[in-house]
Amino acid sequence: MLSMNSYEDKIKWLFSQFPSYQKVGKVAYKPGIETMEAFDAALGHPHRKFRSIHVAGTNGKGSTSHMLAAGLAACGLKVGLYTSPHLVDFRERIKIIEGNGFRMVPKAFVEDFLDRWHDFFDEHKPSFFEITTAMAFDFFAAEAVDIAVIETGLGGRLDSTNVITPILSIITNIGLEHCEHLGYTLEAIAGEKAGIIKPGVPAVVGEFLPETRPVFEEKAAACRREIPGQAGNDEKGLLTFATEAAPCLELKVADLDLPGDYQERNLCTLSAAVGILQPMLGLDLETFRSGVRQAAHSTGLHGRWETIREADEAAGKAKIICDTGHNAHGLRWVAEQVDRISCDYDNVFLILGLAREKDIDAIAPLLPRNVNYIWTQASSPRALPAVDLANAMADHGLSGRVAFTVAAALDEADSLASAKDLIFIGGSNFVVCEIL
Numbered sequence: 001m002l003s004m005n006s007y008e009d010k011i012k013w014l015f016s017q018f019p020s021y022q023k024v025g026k027v028a029y030k031p032g033i034e035t036m037e038a039f040d041a042a043l044g045h046p047h048r049k050f051r052s053i054h055v056a057g058t059n060g061k062g063s064t065s066h067m068l069a070a071g072l073a074a075c076g077l078k079v080g081l082y083t084s085p086h087l088v089d090f091r092e093r094i095k096i097i098e099g100n101g102f103r104m105v106p107k108a109f110v111e112d113f114l115d116r117w118h119d120f121f122d123e124h125k126p127s128f129f130e131i132t133t134a135m136a137f138d139f140f141a142a143e144a145v146d147i148a149v150i151e152t153g154l155g156g157r158l159d160s161t162n163v164i165t166p167i168l169s170i171i172t173n174i175g176l177e178h179c180e181h182l183g184y185t186l187e188a189i190a191g192e193k194a195g196i197i198k199p200g201v202p203a204v205v206g207e208f209l210p211e212t213r214p215v216f217e218e219k220a221a222a223c224r225r226e227i228p229g230q231a232g233n234d235e236k237g238l239l240t241f242a243t244e245a246a247p248c249l250e251l252k253v254a255d256l257d258l259p260g261d262y263q264e265r266n267l268c269t270l271s272a273a274v275g276i277l278q279p280m281l282g283l284d285l286e287t288f289r290s291g292v293r294q295a296a297h298s299t300g301l302h303g304r305w306e307t308i309r310e311a312d313e314a315a316g317k318a319k320i321i322c323d324t325g326h327n328a329h330g331l332r333w334v335a336e337q338v339d340r341i342s343c344d345y346d347n348v349f350l351i352l353g354l355a356r357e358k359d360i361d362a363i364a365p366l367l368p369r370n371v372n373y374i375w376t377q378a379s380s381p382r383a384l385p386a387v388d389l390a391n392a393m394a395d396h397g398l399s400g401r402v403a404f405t406v407a408a409a410l411d412e413a414d415s416l417a418s419a420k421d422l423i424f425i426g427g428s429n430f431v432v433c434e435i436l
Helices: 007-017 021-028 034-043 061-074 107-116 118-124 128-142 186-196 213-225 263-281 285-293 295-299 328-344 360-366 386-394 406-416 429-435
Strands: 051-056 079-082 094-098 101-104 147-151 168-171 203-205 239-241 306-309 319-323 348-352 372-375 400-402 422-426
Touching: 007 107, 007 128, 034 118, 034 128, 051 061, 051 186, 061 079, 061 094, 061 147, 061 263, 061 285, 061 295, 079 128, 094 128, 094 295, 101 295, 107 118, 107 128, 128 147, 168 186, 168 263, 186 213, 203 213, 203 263, 213 239, 239 263, 263 285, 285 295, 319 429, 328 348, 328 360, 328 422, 348 406, 360 386, 372 386, 372 406, 386 400, 406 422, 406 429, 422 429
Parallel strands: 051 147, 051 168, 079 147, 168 203, 203 239, 319 422, 348 372, 348 422, 372 400
Antiparallel strands: 079 094, 094 101, 306 319
């Protein structure tokens, strides 16, 4: 048993003994699913007690998972939702979505789980993500959810979540990220993400490139060859490319409480997925659409092109928007939207902080040139020091002020901006977390 007396003590212990990728980066990565399989067996395979949908991808998997969970819950299903990372509260990772609301895993369940499996931790040394994945599956089984939306952590093939056999696999898109773990080419990364495609399980690919489409098609064909009587058949019926599927949701970004131009692509992926799920689950599409429209509210999702302060003319305060886009693939869409709306404001102040491992050479050319930058750093040990970020961006012709904390960066922007200006904050989950 753990000697800690409070929930806070046990969460601190969890993070200190089993460092998360969110906190320390690649040193927390543990390849392979053998430990997870052992943990799953010790738990009695809880994920087999509910249906699941598996979601992978470089970007968009969080938004897609939350919209999907919200739509399913609106249709009367009790939905488990497992995502990562969290922004403020560890329990954001494990939620139950019902009707138009959510509840996080109770603190008492987290405490009890850590107590019950302490001996397993000592013997098997699971990773932080393996522990949280097992906790989610155990909680969803205890709650008797009708279905769970399970987001992968990193990759797919060797991801801890890949012990499940879902009713649908979704891969949102492929970009160059976590290359040291997933490969240094789009084809290699696609191969890792495609690892969630399983025999007899339909799969949706949201976006593809000439380099990645053949990878998905070959994986789907290989899965069909594993099904008795299907050898020699092509992948038709198993693999759906979202951009080629008939739309069934007829939703636009303007309809959502989850804004951001990039949600248009996630809606396309979601629509293709719902086209497959509707006959499986008997979904009423209008009811599902109503759920998606209020996905952020229903699921408690934050940090996706989120307005955290409206402009205040009387106080002379600028509007503030934040977004968690943090790699070149994701920041491209954020930067393009900032650039597009900049004409609506007198000035745009862009507060940006990045993690140490991000590819600045890939990110810098995508950033808008007509904004006022404030380079900053989060309190995380993974944060790239603000001075180093400023120097690296200067090599790409981007200059700006330096603030050594996120709070100081916001104070600086607030002192410079008027009610006719915009303050945007992003580049890292940690930066957004500190703002929220």
